[in-house]
Amino acid sequence: MRIRKIGKSAKEKAREPAIALLGNFGIVNLGNDATLTALLFNLKAGLPGASLTCICPVPQTTASAFNIAAVPIRSGRIPPSTNSVMRWLRRLAMGIPLEVSRWRSTMQTMRNHDVLIMAGTGMLSDLGIKPFGLHYDIFRWSLAARVSGCKLLYTSVGVGPLSSTISQTLEKWSLSLAPFRTYRATYAKSYSFSI
Numbered sequence: 589m590r591i592r593k594i595g596k597s598a599k600e601k602a603r604e605p606a607i608a609l610l611g612n613f614g615i616v617n618l619g620n621d622a623t624l625t626a627l628l629f630n631l632k633a634g635l636p637g638a639s640l641t642c643i644c645p646v647p648q649t650t651a652s653a654f655n656i657a658a659v660p661i662r663s664g665r666i667p668p669s670t671n672s673v674m675r676w677l678r679r680l681a682m683g684i685p686l687e688v689s690r691w692r693s694t695m696q697t698m699r700n701h702d703v704l705i706m707a708g709t710g711m712l713s714d715l716g717i718k719p720f721g722l723h724y725d726i727f728r729w730s731l732a733a734r735v736s737g738c739k740l741l742y743t744s745v746g747v748g749p750l751s752s753t754i755s756q757t758l759e760k761w762s763l764s765l766a767p768f769r770t771y772r773a774t775y776a777k778s779y780s781f782s783i
Contacts (some may be wrong), residue, residue: 589705604637605639606702607638608641608642611708611710612722613644613654617709625654641658642658643661661725696734701733703739704739706729708744710728712759712763714752723759730762
């Protein structure tokens with residue numbers, strides 16, 4: 589997959605880096621919160637002037653708990669319906685414009701950042717994750733980062749199981765966009781190359 593980068597200006601390169609951290613934060617999960625705590629500690633120690641933003645499912649909770657700017661992984665929702673015909677019509681009428689809006693918002697966020705760190709949190713598995721849920725969101729953010737000229741890093745990634753072919757494809761594309769990846773365990777690294 590060839591990526592066309594939209595480069596940063598000299599003025600943007602001269603300032604302190606703007607770093608975004610994407611993960612399953614704000615959902616009251618001790619392991620995920622510990623991952624974010626460790627990342628924030630190390631980033632603040634190593635790059636004290638860096639601007640930090642968290643991209644997560646529950647930005648209000650994360651912003652309050654960690655004193656960090658936060659934006660949602662996925663903005664907007666289609667109202668639920670119990671009627672299958674109405675559900676289909678709502679998805680058709682609202683889904684496409686909403687998705688275009690999400691891509692626009694994602695691109696705008698990434699243009700204002702220099703680095704996107706995908707922060708582990710077990711997000712590369714099928715455990716409670718649907719293919720067009722978080723897996724698609726990860727691909728959207730990864731592609732937007734690369735197209736915007738951001739550095740894309742995957743840190744402490746736990747991978748698998750991924751039983752859905754769609755999930756496997758989206759995650760393979762997402763991982764292929766990142767020149768830097770670290771894994772939680774050897775089996776996770778070997779599993780990621782098999783998807």
